Structure formats: C-alpha cells, structure tokens
Amino acid sequence: MKTLKIASIPGDGVGREIMPEAIRVLEKVADVHGGLKFDFEEFPYSCDYYLKHGAMMPEDGMDRLSQFDSVFLGAVGDASKVPDHISLWGLLLKIRQEFQQEINIRPAKLLQGINSKLANPQDFDIVVVRENSEGEYSSIGGRIFHDDNEIAIQNNVFSKRATKQAMNIAFDLASKRKGLVTSATKSNGIFHAMPFWDEIFEEISAKHPNIKSESKHIDALAAYFITHPHELDVVVGSNLFGDILSDVGAAIMGSIGVAPSANLNLNGKYPSMFEPVHGSAPDIVGKGIANPIGQIWTAKMLLEFNGEANIAEHLLKVIEEVTADGYQTADLGGKYKMTEVTDEIIKRLGK
Amino acid sequence: MKTLKIASIPGDGVGREIMPEAIRVLEKVADVHGGLKFDFEEFPYSCDYYLKHGAMMPEDGMDRLSQFDSVFLGAVGDASKVPDHISLWGLLLKIRQEFQQEINIRPAKLLQGINSKLANPQDFDIVVVRENSEGEYSSIGGRIFHDDNEIAIQNNVFSKRATKQAMNIAFDLASKRKGLVTSATKSNGIFHAMPFWDEIFEEISAKHPNIKSESKHIDALAAYFITHPHELDVVVGSNLFGDILSDVGAAIMGSIGVAPSANLNLNGKYPSMFEPVHGSAPDIVGKGIANPIGQIWTAKMLLEFNGEANIAEHLLKVIEEVTADGYQTADLGGKYKMTEVTDEIIKRLGK
C-alpha cells in the first residue's frame, strides 16, 4: 500500500469550503483503485490565523510542511482582514519561493458541456507554464521622498537559469503535445527584462528544431486567448504574465472556478504544492455555491505529479462527464450546489 | 475657418494602409460640417526609416512634431526588421514620454452588430484610463554575470504625482458616466509598487464619496473583462496593466482591429497623440483586409480632444451604423475589404 502524506491548507474564504470536497474525492478515488492511501493533516494557516498570532504561520511552519509529500492548498487572502501583500508573502508566495517550486503548470481546456464565455469556441487545449519564483514577484525595492513627491521602485529580477528552466519544460511538454510553444513577452515596452527573456527563448528554440515556436506580446497574447485559443498549445510566461494568462485561460473555459494548478519543486528537496487558480472569493462564502471543480481538478494534478497518472486520468474523465451532463454551479450558469456537484463525481467514480 | 495641423506617422505594416483611410474620413467629415480644415504633413518615421538612417527619427524629429496640434499615428514595430525595444523606444514610447502624454484613454464598448467574441455579451461600455509615462515602462535596469548565471534587473518606477493624476482623471470621467472606478492592482504579488498604488487609490477614492470604487487584481480583472464586462465603467491601471486590459477590451469587442486610443498631453506644452490599439500586423500587409475601424475611431478621438465633440459624435454614430449594417472586415467574420468599409463610412457621412 502506497501512502501519500498530504498537508492540507484550506486557507481563507471558499478555500475552506472546497477543500473538504476535494478530500472526499481523493479518498474515494484511492478507495476505488486500491493500493493507494492518503494521510492528510490540516494546517489552519490563513488570515484568521494571522489575526490571532500576528503571522500567517508559526516559526516552524515551513519545517512542518516540508515533512509531507505534497501541500494541497485552497485559497489564501482576504483583504478585509489582512493586506494582501502581507497574507500572500507570508504564506502562498513564501511556500512557492522557499520550497523552490519554480514552475507552475496551469492547463486551460474546453470542458465538454461547459458554457464557455466565448461565442462558438473551437476546441482548445492550452497549458500555461509559468516561471514561479522570480521576475515581477520580488521583494526588492522601496520608497523615497514625501507627500506628492513620493516614488516607489519595484525591482524585477530575471535569472537566465530559472528562465531557461521554464522554457525547457515548455518545450518538453510541447513535444508530447501539439508541438508549439508560444512565449509571452513584452520586449516592445519592458526595456531590460523582456529582451533578455526573448534572447533566452531564441536560444532554447534553436535547440528544439522540431518544435514550432513563436513570441507574442502579452497584451496581444491575452487578446489571442479570446480570439484564437484553439491555435495555442503550450504557453510559457514570466511569473506575472503566467498569472494573468492563466486567469484569462480560466475565464475562457467558463469560470475561474474551474482552473487547477501545480507548483512544482523540481530538485526533490521540498514538496510540490497544488492549488486552484481562483481566489478566496469572500463574497460568496457560506452560500454553498462555490465551484468545487477547480480544487478537484487540482486534486487530479496532485495525483498525476505523485506518480498516479492512471488514477488522475480516470478522475479527469469523470469530472468531464459530470460537467457535460450539466452538474454545474451558478458561476457556470448551472443550478447545482457545490456539494451536489461533488456528490455526483463521487457517485460516478464507481464501486 | 479653424485649421488643425496634424503630423501623421503611418509607421509600419498595416499602419501605412489604414492611415490614408482615416485621413479620407477626416477630410470628408470636415467638409460635411464646414468651419474646420485639416493640414496634414506625413512623417516616414518607421522601421524602414531606421534601416536607412540608423534611427527611428532624425535628430530634430521631436522638434518638428512639436509644431503640430496633434500627432496621428498608425502602428509602429516590425520585429523582422528592427528589435521591438529599439523601434518602440525610438518612436512611440519616445513621443509618449517626451511629449509628456501621461494619460492614455482607451474605450471598449460593444458596437452594434459586431460579432463580439463573447457568448451573449450584455451591453458593455468601458473606458480604460492608463498611466502612460512610467511604471513598468522604464529604461532603468541592466544585466550582470555571465553565461547561465546572467541576471537582468528591470526597475519599475511609480510616482505619486502621475499615479494620482491618472486616478483623478478616472474619477472625473466616472462622474460623467456610470459612477464606478475599478483600480487594476496586483498588491498580492507585486510587493512595493502595488501596495503604493492601492494606498493612493484609497486616498483619491476617499475624496470622491459619490463615486463607487473597487480594486481588483489584474489577473482576476482580465478574467472579469471576459465574464462580466457589463459590470465595469471606468478602469484605471498602470502603464502595463492598462496596456493589457485595453487589448482584452478590444478582443471582447470582437477584434483588436477596432479599438482606438488617445495619448493625452495635459500641460499644454506638447501635442497629444492618437493611435489605434492594434499593432502593425505584418502578416496581413498587402491583402487589403486590415480593419480600418481602429484608426477611424481614433480619428474620432482626435476630433473630440481638439474641441470638436459634435463632429466626433457624428462620426462615431456613422461608424456604429456601418458596422451594424454588416460592413465588416475578415477579422470580424465579415466579407468586406478595408476600402469598402471606409467608402461606406464616407458615403454615409453625408452631402
């Protein structure tokens, strides 16, 4: 019997509602397939935790999380309680950076039967490979001068090492898919970082003559997700651009409530972390209408990257069947509650 | 007779094709209304100019342009000839920054009869107010180290002065519209610049108790343009965020070929500049299928900000009638050529 030790962090808002749903699904799918067991431990790290303890996690928080195979996260942040830059840099971004989860994988594909927000979308199937450790998400910078003369400076830091790594992973992925890598750039406006990004992209492209490659500026590319999503395959972007494009990808699927993501540690030193793309959505808390698909599809990625590709595929197939048959929450125009969607998935997982 | 002296810069690619179309329209509309005359002078500044002269414009280029009431620009950039950061910082961004065009206004509204890329869009009418002079578009930064250790640092610079100015303009505009300002932030990820941005937004919001205000993170906001565009009114964003959102706004209208923009100089020292949102689209050059609406709608903004609001409104009405009657180019799914769309607009302008 293989046991996966999972640290679950429900976090804030709807994170706390959807986490139990995804755990129900994981327990069930393990049960159905046999040979796999989950050992979950829940950590209350969140904005409420901050209000009580003055920190998003205790001193030994990272140590404790490092003992697990993976971290499974709901959603973090509630600006009505704690400023976002405090809550995120104290938890989500801290884990991504300290656990060296340098790659974030975010698929966006047309799910059968889901009402995409696009008019007549052709079948699209995109994976966004996001550099996850540096770039625009840096804590270097500060402020100077007073009153109306005040300025803030923010330093973006791009390393060749991490940039190459993200691009190599994108080309690797594309070689197993449709064979196209699109780079999100903005070298026409962002003077130093993006020409650097483009040079590295050209270098890596040249090493993969069998994979087609192209560069698009982030503004045009975000528009292209809306006008021509079926023309894309693998998209590689910086930390910020990957963030934006994956939300746009989620929206064209129909709702940011459905999109999953995997924060991958590649050097084996620390756990990877799995979390849906959406936020904590404080406005819909307590209504039972949160879409559980994002967290459940994220559970599928947790299985996949823990060596359980078959079980993962089975789960995705069931998710698609259930959505295709109309079991959808209000954000997708459906009439079902969060738990009803989950129940249907669990029912169809079999046994 | 009022004469407007306009410096036209067709630029690259389709810029050269659509510029004559928009000029035909401006001549006609002035003729129909009487009392207004245009004095156009064309400047060949472009990537081809660079290949011949080693610069995007001559030494005295800015001086010459400064003699005009407005600059009317087509599209700049063709990476197959000149790297984008060279061509744009040598022309478009140079003009925006040196002529202190600190505000960029970019409307996105559902045009009657245009096939939006969204499924059943509710009527939306958004104006993006973009800070146009600083932020992520800074030439400060550089590189260090060699080979795989190389890093690039890009400094983003946000001043309270320019940030306040953009926000004040957004609140002003909202007071004449639906009364809502949405701020594009990313204070959960961008540690210094965006909390600074948020603080200023709160300060300006507090001074406008009659205008509703809200903040959304750029990733969620880009998605919101797709899922809930009708809920938005005025959106204020940094240089980069305004850039991205205005392209997304163009895409939800149906095509980036339709969207206009105005780069406004507010201190009266230099001309303002008017340019469509789309790029030079080298791939469709010579086919006669470029969408002239972006440039013609931009001509409408040139009229508006040169004190000709009535003529501007007339032109917009005709644009909407013509698109509503199906005169549309291929990017919108239509069968008409660029010149046919323009001809129809000119015909309907009357006389």
Ligand SMILES: CC(C)[C@H](C(=O)O)[C@@H](O)C(=O)O
């Ligand atoms: C060409 C480029 C530098 C420019 C920008 O980023 O501002 C363009 O995308 C725009 O929107 O006007």
Ligand SMILES: CC(C)[C@H](C(=O)O)[C@@H](O)C(=O)O
């Ligand atoms: C919450 C926030 C810091 C985070 C990010 O920007 O990475 C989120 O938007 C995401 O996409 O995971």
